[in-house]
Each structure stands twice: as structure tokens, then as C-alpha cells.
Amino acid sequence: xxxEINPEIDGNQFEGTALDLNDGGDNxxxxxxxxxxxxxxxxxxxxxxxTVCTNGWAAFGxxxxxxxxxxxxIGQALGPNAQLCVWWDNLVTVDGSAILTYYDEDxxxxxxxxxxxxxxxxxxxxxAVETFQIILYDPHVYxxxxxxxxxxxxxxxVENENAQAHNDTPFCTIGISNLDxxxxxEYTYWNQYPTGANxxxxxxALTFTTASSFISGYIQGRVVNAAxxxxxxxxxxxxxxxFSTLTDENGEYAMEVLVGEDYDITASAEGWNDSTLVG
Numbered sequence: 001x002x003x004e005i006n007p008e009i010d011g012n013q014f015e016g017t018a019l020d021l022n023d024g025g026d027n028x029x030x031x032x033x034x035x036x037x038x039x040x041x042x043x044x045x046x047x048x049x050x051t052v053c054t055n056g057w058a059a060f061g062x063x064x065x066x067x068x069x070x071x072x073x074i075g076q077a078l079g080p081n082a083q084l085c086v087w088w089d090n091l092v093t094v095d096g097s098a099i100l101t102y103y104d105e106d107x108x109x110x111x112x113x114x115x116x117x118x119x120x121x122x123x124x125x126x127x128a129v130e131t132f133q134i135i136l137y138d139p140h141v142y143x144x145x146x147x148x149x150x151x152x153x154x155x156x157x158v159e160n161e162n163a164q165a166h167n168d169t170p171f172c173t174i175g176i177s178n179l180d181x182x183x184x185x186e187y188t189y190w191n192q193y194p195t196g197a198n199x200x201x202x203x204x205a206l207t208f209t210t211a212s213s214f215i216s217g218y219i220q221g222r223v224v225n226a227a228x229x230x231x232x233x234x235x236x237x238x239x240x241x242x243f244s245t246l247t248d249e250n251g252e253y254a255m256e257v258l259v260g261e262d263y264d265i266t267a268s269a270e271g272w273n274d275s276t277l278v279g
Contacts, residue, residue: 023054043178052099056132071168075182081179082178115131132153132154135151137149144211222252223253231247234269235247237265238265241257
């Protein structure tokens with residue numbers, strides 16, 4: 001479900017904001033700190049900022065002094081901590097390349113896109129076109145059992161080339177690293193994949209989540225006029241952490257939620273005072 005945010009691309013769905021990042025060649029790598037529109041929990045820690053690099057990676061927190069171009073294994077000493085390696089490689093911004101962000105408030109998604117990047121080959125050589133993106137899902141809109149946010153990598157047009165500049169690593173690195181970069185989840189390095197993993201190619205996506213297995217249950221009840229106990233239909237019932245539903249003609253509702261949390265439930269309707277049950 002590619003979300004095109006580059007306004008220079010025909011048929012773009014959203015108009016992203018270009019970051020001030022330019023990497024024209026060897027040792028011209030750049031990173032920039034970006035404020036996220038919502039807090040995002042990653043490996044149990046909340047972050048409100050993310051560092052974006054020209055070399056196909058992002059990392060939570062302020063690590064803008066790093067612009068690591070030589071991709072390594074996931075979990076090593078030379079890259080940033082809390083790293084999202086969507087297509088970590090020695091990339092350059094040439095021939096109309098752009099790195100952009102967009103906040104899809106209605107969809108609860110923050111998108112970072114690397115559009116039309118090129119791999120650096122030799123000193124000034126240009127490899128294949130690489131276009132990919134990271135989507136971070138607002139944990140309040142897309143809750144998980146651990147409260148860690150969902151991360152999706154999407155690949156519109158990519159080619160994992162066995163070509164490099166100087167002593168670079170052939171092929172790219174894809175995965176995520178933990179908070180001190182001592183471990184993580186490695187999907188591919190040096191064109192090697194775990195058993196059973198699909199090869200990354202055009203029009204594929206990869207999601208990292210703690211929500212693959214969770215326990216759900218239902219909260220149900222009835223919304224009535226406190227004065228006469230008559231039902232209130234079409235009232236909006238909202239639970240903390242983003243769950244919501246509408247009451248039926250009898251004022252009754254049922255909504256699926258994650259088990260293991262305490263919820264505050266608020267009923268609201270036009271022309272009525274809100275009512276909240278706590279805990």
C-alpha cells in the first residue's frame with residue numbers, strides 16, 4: 001500500500017515536506033533531526049524525535065552527528081543506536097532524488113520516504129534507482145500489547161546491487177537494532193536472508209510489530225439519559241488508547257479492546273454533556 005508523498009511524482013497521494021538533505025558523492029553523507037508528530041515507543045522507550053540519514057536509515061533520538069554510510073550487520077559498534085535500517089547503503093541524492101516526511105493525521109501514520117536515491121558506485125558512479133519508505137504508526141491509534149509502535153518498510157523500486165564504492169559493503173542491510181545497538185532483528189545482510197524469508201524486491205513490504213499475538217476482549221454497556229434512563233442512540237463511545245464505537249438504537253455498544261489494560265470510557269453526543277467512567 002505505497003503512500004506516495006513526493007509532490008514531484010504524478011499521482012502522489014500526499015504532499016510531503018522535503019528535508020534539507022543533500023549527498024552528492026563520496027563522504028558527503030548527511031543526517032538531520034526530525035520532530036515526530038506523536039511519541040513513539042520503541043523497545044520500551046518513548047521517543048519524540050528521529051534522525052534521518054541520506055544513507056537509507058533512520059534512528060530514534062538525536063543522532064544527527066552520525067551519517068554512517070558503510071552498512072554493517074545489525075547489532076554492531078559503528079552505527080547509530082535504535083536504528084531503522086530500511087535500506088542501509090551508501091546512497092546519494094542526484095538526478096531529482098528527494099528525502100521527505102509526511103504526517104497522515106487521519107490515518108495515524110508518519111511517513112519517511114527516500115525517493116529516487118542512487119547507490120554510490122566507485123567515486124562518482126551511480127547505481128540503480130532506489131525508492132523506499134518507513135511508516136511509523138501512532139501507538140495511540142494502533143495499540144499493541146506491549147505499547148511499542150508498529151513499523152513498516154515499503155519498497156517501490158529497489159535493486160540490491162553487488163557494487164560498492166571503495167571499501168563499502170556489497171548489497172544493503174535491512175533490519176532494526178535495539179536501544180544500545182547490541183542486538184536486534186536482521187532481515188538481510190550481504191544478500192543473505194533467514195530461512196523462510198522473502199527476498200526484498202519491488203512492491204514488497206516488511207512490518208516489525210509486537211502485535212502479532214495479543215489477547216482481546218470486549219467492553220460493552222449502554223448509554224442512557226441520567227434523568228429518565230432513556231437510551232441515547234448514535235452516541236460515540238471512546239476508550240482510552242484509541243478504541244471507539246457508536247451506540248445502537250437501544251443505546252447499547254460493544255467494542256473490542258486489548259486485555260490487560262485499565263480503560264477510561266467516555267460517551268459523547270451532540271447536545272449532551274460527556275460522561276466518563278474511569279478505570
